[in-house]
Structures are given as C-alpha cells and as structure tokens.
Amino acid sequence: MKNNMLSKTCLALLVSFCWSGMSLADKPDVKSASDLPVKTESKTEPKAETKTAPVSEEKKAEPKTVDVNGVFEAVVQAEIAADTEHVTSWEIKKLVEHGSLVTQGQNVVVFETEDVDEQVKKSETDLRLAKIALDDAEFEFQQFVETQKLDRAAAELARKNARQGYDNFVQVDRDRDVLSAEFNLKSSRASLENAQEELEQLQQMYLEDDLTEESEEIVLKRAKQAVEFAQFRLDGTKISSERSMQQGVPNSTAKQEESIAKAELAYKKSMHDLNSARQRREIEMQTKRDDFTKQAEKTAELKHERKQSAIASPIDGIVLYGELNRGQLGDKPSTLKTGSKVTPNQVIATIANPKKLQIHATVDQGKLDVVTEGSRCEVTCDAFPDFKANGTVKSVATVGYASGKFDCVVTFKTPKNSPAIMPTMTCKLTFADIAKEAAKETNDE
Secondary structure (H helix, E strand, C coil): CHHHHHHHHHHHHHHHHHHHHHHHHHHHHHHHHHCCCCHHHHHHHHHHHHHHHHHHHHHCCCCCEEEEEEEEEECCEEEEECCCCCCCCEEEEEECCCCCEECCCCEEEEECCHHHHHHHHHHHHHHHHHHHHHHHHHHHHHHHHHHHHHHHHHHHHHHHHHHHHHHHHHHHHHHHHHHHHHHHHHHHHHHHHHHHHHHHHHHHHHHHCCCCCHHHHHHHHHHHHHHHHHHHHHHHHHHHHHHHHHHHHHHHHHHHHHHHHHHHHHHHHHHHHHHHHHHHHHHHHHHHHHHHHHHHHHHHHHHHHHHHHEEECCCCEEEEECCCECCECCCCCCCCCCCCEECCCCEEEEEECCCCEEEEEEEEHHHCCCCCCCCEEEEEECCCCCCEEEEEEEEECCCCCECCEEEEEEEECCCCCCCCCCCCCEEEEEEECHHHHHHHHHHHC
16 A cells, blocks of 8 residues: 555656646746747747648659650661662672761661572563564564555455445346346247248248158258257257346346345455454564563663662661661661671661650550640660650650550650660659649649
C-alpha cells in the first residue's frame, strides 16, 4: 500500500512539473508578440502557418508523368540500293565502312562488272541478230503485200468474167439458142419441102413421057432419097429443137446462175482469206517489231544499269549499313562486306545527315490521350544522361502500325554545348499527365 501511494505521489509531481514547464515556455512568446507594432497581425499569422501550410504542400505535389521511348533520326536521309531490273545480282567490290562520314557525290559502294559486261555483250549480239531477222521479215512482208495485190486482182477478174458470161447468156445467148432451135427446125422443113417439090416436078415431067429411060429412073430415085433424108433431118431437128427449148435453155440458164453464184462466193472467200492473211501477217510483223524494240530497250537499259556499278551518296551524312526501321538499325549487325552478293532494290546502306534530327517514337494506345499533336515533353538521351532538351509533338499517327502501337514524330531544339547526338541513338520522352492531375484535383475538392 505504501509503495502504491508513493508511486501515485511521484506521478502527480511529474505531471505538475511538466505542465508548469510548458506554461513558462509560452510566456516569452506572448511578450515578444506584445512588443510588435501591430498586435493583430502577430496573432493571425501563426494561425495561417499552422493550419493552411501543410494542406497547400499536399495539394502542390509533383504531377504524374508519362514516359515514351524514342529514337533520334535524321530529317534528311537517303537509301543506297541498286535499282536494276535486268541485273539480278551484284557482287560488292568496295564498300565504305559503317559509321563513316561521306559527302554528296562520294561513292558508297562499287560492284564487280565482269558478269554485267557479259550480259551487255550478249544483249548487243542478240540485238544485231534481231535486226537481221526483222529486216528479213520486213522484206517477206512486202513480198506478201505485193502478192496479195495480184491475188486480189485475179479474184476480181474471175468474178468479172463470171458476171460477163452470165450477162452474155441472159442478154444474148439464151435468146440466140431459142432462135437457133427455131431456125434449124425451119431450115429442115424448108429442105424437106424443096426436096419434095423437086421430086414432084420430076415425077410430073416423067409421067408426061411414055417411056422412062434408065437415067431418068436414077434421077427419080435420088430425088426420092433426098426427100427421105430431108424428112429424117426434119424429124431430128424437131426433136432437138424441142429438147433445146424445153431442156437445153433452162439447163443453160441454171448453170449460168450457178456459175455466177459460185463466182461470187469464190470472190468473197478470196477477199476474206486475203484480208485475214493480211491482218495475221500485220500482227505477226508488228509483234516482231515490238520484240526488236524490247530487245533494243533491254540493251539500252543494261548499258544504263552498267553505269550503276558505282553508287554515290546523294547527300552528306553518315553511312549506316542496311535499312532503318522507324529510325532504328536491325537487331543483328550487318554482314555486308567485300564479296557479298546483293539483289536489286536491296537497301545496302542508309545515309543519314546528323545536322538536323528529329525523334521517332512509338506510343502505346493507352498514352494517346497524353501524347497529342502539339504536346510538349522533356527529351533525355540514353547515351548522355546530362543531355536534356525540350520537345514538341509534330504528328501522331491515327492508325497503328501494329496492335496498340502508333508512330509519333517529335521535334526538338538542340541546346548549346550539347554532346554529339547521332541518328539511331535511343532517348526517352517525358510528358506531364496534366489532364489526369487536373481531374484528380477536381475529385479531391
């Protein structure tokens, strides 16, 4: 019990001592405040400091940022490639080293020309042979054209003769045949009548004489025979005349009509065949002319491609082997060297001018609300940690090049005393997420 009482007594004394110490500490502050010219200000200022200052420090915390990776790329750059069609493979004879500085007009790559020279020589030989073949074909074509003129004239003459023969028959011969049949019949009748009259006169004369001599009998006999012959010829003439009128003339008319019809068909066929043959030969001739023209163009193009055995740089810049993909080199180093084979349109090197650079960045889809055209950012270089520059978004692609990936171009101003920033160096772009911070402050209020 005595120990408990003693403990309580000590605790009470300790509390009383602490309270009195705090009171003594407050009294000097009050005196110093009373010595100030304006008493009210000294009372209100501590209240503002103790109550508002901590709240403003919490609200003015640094805004969140969005980081985007990028690559420095030359604004002016050019690709070096053998732009050939007929030369399908080139062997490198000499190649400027990767990273070397070149000036405009300086050779970047030189190719071997032995194989190309063989191609040009063979193409020139083929062209000469093609010219001889074309000249022969042109001569044969002219012969063909002249022969066709003769064939066409012959066909027209045959048709003309057929038409003339038909016209002669219709206008003259057919009527002549009818008249001939009638005249033959008339002539045969007249011959019979004459023979009969002579016989009758002889008989009458000999009947008046009582005696008939032997010579007179012979004359009578012959007269009778002449009558019989005349009668026989008349009968034959009647038959032939009737046949001529009923069969000969109609048959001749039908044959003439058939003949003129065949002649017209033959003429049309001849003209058709001649025209078809002419068109066919003209097409064949034009094809040969075109083939010769193509051969001549191929030879000329080969000679022009031969001149590309040395490719010069179109601009001043740094030689970077291969093709840049969004400002970056490939993951693996280039294997190009002397003796390497390259194909047409293969990018051998890219010449990048480092004097004026921009940044090619890849923006994730979720950052497009922050990274917009005109947005400002801070640029830092991975190779030089002390490098800092201010950048501005020049453009942002509206269509992604891959799933959720969008191209972005950022321009920046190189600060003074900046280290040598080169194309293909990587960098980081830092954007302040002002929109999200503003929204957060609004929600907090």
